[in-house]
Amino acid sequence: MGSKPMTVRAVSWALLGVLLAGAAVTAERPAAAQSSDSFPVATDARLGGDDAQTRFVMDLSGKIDLHVFTLADPYRVVLDIPQVRFALPSKTGDNGRGLIKAFRFGLVMQGGSRIVFDLTKPVRVDKAFVIDAAAGAPARLVLDLVATDRESFLRKMALDEKTARTDIPPVAAPHADSGDSRPLVVLDPGHGGIDTGTKAPSGELEKDIVLDFAQRLRDRIEKSGKYRVLMTRSDDTFVPLADRVRIARDAGAALFVSIHADSLPRKEGDAQGATVYTLSETATDTEAARLAEQENRADVIAGVDLKAEPDDVAGILIDLAERETKTFSVQFAHRLVGEIKSTARLHKEPIKSAGFRVLRAPDVPSVLVELGYVSNKQDLQSLLSESWRNHTADSMAQAIEGYFATHVAGARTGAE
Numbered sequence: 314m315g316s317k318p319m320t321v322r323a324v325s326w327a328l329l330g331v332l333l334a335g336a337a338v339t340a341e342r343p344a345a346a347q348s349s350d351s352f353p354v355a356t357d358a359r360l361g362g363d364d365a366q367t368r369f370v371m372d373l374s375g376k377i378d379l380h381v382f383t384l385a386d387p388y389r390v391v392l393d394i395p396q397v398r399f400a401l402p403s404k405t406g407d408n409g410r411g412l413i414k415a416f417r418f419g420l421v422m423q424g425g426s427r428i429v430f431d432l433t434k435p436v437r438v439d440k441a442f443v444i445d446a447a448a449g450a451p452a453r454l455v456l457d458l459v460a461t462d463r464e465s466f467l468r469k470m471a472l473d474e475k476t477a478r479t480d481i482p483p484v485a486a487p488h489a490d491s492g493d494s495r496p497l498v499v500l501d502p503g504h505g506g507i508d509t510g511t512k513a514p515s516g517e518l519e520k521d522i523v524l525d526f527a528q529r530l531r532d533r534i535e536k537s538g539k540y541r542v543l544m545t546r547s548d549d550t551f552v553p554l555a556d557r558v559r560i561a562r563d564a565g566a567a568l569f570v571s572i573h574a575d576s577l578p579r580k581e582g583d584a585q586g587a588t589v590y591t592l593s594e595t596a597t598d599t600e601a602a603r604l605a606e607q608e609n610r611a612d613v614i615a616g617v618d619l620k621a622e623p624d625d626v627a628g629i630l631i632d633l634a635e636r637e638t639k640t641f642s643v644q645f646a647h648r649l650v651g652e653i654k655s656t657a658r659l660h661k662e663p664i665k666s667a668g669f670r671v672l673r674a675p676d677v678p679s680v681l682v683e684l685g686y687v688s689n690k691q692d693l694q695s696l697l698s699e700s701w702r703n704h705t706a707d708s709m710a711q712a713i714e715g716y717f718a719t720h721v722a723g724a725r726t727g728a729e
Contacts, residue, residue, distance in 0.1 A: 352398045353377055355418075356451065360410040364433065367411030369456040371428075373397070373443070376452045381441040383470050384618055388432040391616035392441070392456065397426045403516075412436050412458050419507030421551045421615060427507050429616040432458075435466035496567035496717055497541045498534055499560060501671065502527040503573040506551030508614045511576035513687040520549065522696050523572045526684060529702055530572075533710040540717070551615045554670045561677050568645065568713065569679035571671050574696060575604060576688040585689040586660035587653060589646045590681040592639065592673060593666035604683070605667035641678035645716045649680065652712035656704040657695070658685070682709075 354374040361368045380393040399418055406416040414431040421427040440457040502524040504510035510519030524546070531542045543564050545557045552560075561569045577584045584600070596602035612619055643664075650663045660683075672679040684705070685692030695701040 352396050353452075354398045354400050356400055358401055358405055358416075358418075360413055362411040364411050365460050366439075367413055367436075367458045369413065369416070369430070369454075369458075371454040372451040373454060374451065376443050376445050377454070379441060379443060379454065381438055381456070382473055383436075383438065383466065384616060385435075385467060385470060387613070388435055388466070389613075389616060390430040390432065390436065390438060390456070390458065392428040392430075392454075393421075394426050394428070394454070396420065396424050399426075409433070412460060417507060417509075417614065419509070419551070420549055421506050423548075423550060427551075427616055429507065429614070430456075430458075435461050435463050437461040437465065437469065493541060495539060495541050497543060497564055498713060499543045499545065499564065499566040499569045499677075500527045500531055501545040501557050501561075501569065501571040503571060503608070503671075504551075504611060505546050506549055506615070508551050508611050511574060511687050513576075513693050515693070517687065517693070517697065519574045519576070519687060522574050522687070523684070524549070526696075526702055526706065527572050529706040530570075530709055533706050534713060537710070537714065540713070553612050553615070553617050554609070555612075557671050558674045561679070562674050566674075566677045568716070569672075569674060569677045570709075570713075571669075571679070571681040573608065573681060573683050575683045575686050577686055579688070583686075583689055584660070585686050585692045586658045587663065587685055588660040588683045589649050589664055590669060590672070590683070591642045591646050591664075591666045592669060592679065594668055596667040597662070597665040601665040601667040605669050608681070609668070609670045635675045638674070638676055638678055641720065642672075642680055644719075645678055645712070646680050648716050648719075649682070649709065649712040652715070653705055653708040656701070656708045658692070 355371050356374070357372040359370050361370075377395050377397070381390065382393075383390050401418075406418065409415045409431070412433055414433050416428060416430045418428045419426065436458040437460075438456070439459045440455065443452060443454045446452045502520070504520040505524070506520075508520065510523070512518055527544060528547070531544060534540050534542050543560070543566070545560050546552050557571070558569075575584075575588075590601065590604075596605060646664050650659065653659070654663075669681050672681055685696055687693050687696065
């Protein structure tokens, strides 16, 4: 009798692998990054104009190539350029002018940077070019935008789609080593590159905090020798949400842990403590719904065309796998909270659920951990404390150890 659930599970997951094989990531990671000193440097950026015509100018240490395209809903203009070191004044891009509401910039993949402009209305890209340095003036990137109507904007976007690169090349996941039977844990430091995540009042960025923590956790998991660990990003690179899920699935992950640090707008009061989230179409509460909506905007922030994302195959096999996967995810969430409560302050409701896109692998137990709130003084102090990060990483590693010990034992019992 005990073998039947395991048979259903094995068959459904095996068939799922075939059905969803189209999601495989085949691109290869670029070679190791160059020294940052060898990249062109952006030293200043400014806006001019009004709601009829607006010009963006960026000063550079040398001439570069560029590629421009537009995205709708929300209206955006995206500039792809070679990797640049952005040495711009603090808060550059936070405030817009004319047709540009705001803009952001950063690394979007090794060798490539991106500038994303949020628009107040539909625009036409009138000019986009870079001029050489001359007469003591630096090289300059110039973007001229002219107001237009929605129909014209969408028509031009459709014409450009055949040649414009409207998505970021997928990140390759190393294939699982067939000769290594140890469980694979995928750690997913949130955000990265152009997507900075939340920002503390003192300037610290979520993307940097969670990457540092994930690296500490990786080292502790690997130290035991019982598990393999794969990071969705190990540097300041943006990885689209769907690719984070694909990396875990394609590598045959046994557990997926996404790591973040929340922030609450001042007008919404104060909140503190760590929270562990699992996937659910119905959010536990309004705070969970807000956070899921915020985290699910990562691709929009980085200028990814969401309509290009294929829907996963739906059906009874996926439902079966998702049901069991959700059970394992919830089990791990409870174990994780039980371990980290000795080292980290917990949120008043430490286990929640919401519709996070990054947790949607149907066959990989997944949780999203919010380590704390960068908007809370005490939490931020902990997040920046080396001692706190080390102790909390130790606790999370112990939770992973305990989960697999129970999970593997349970699987063996069910198979007998």
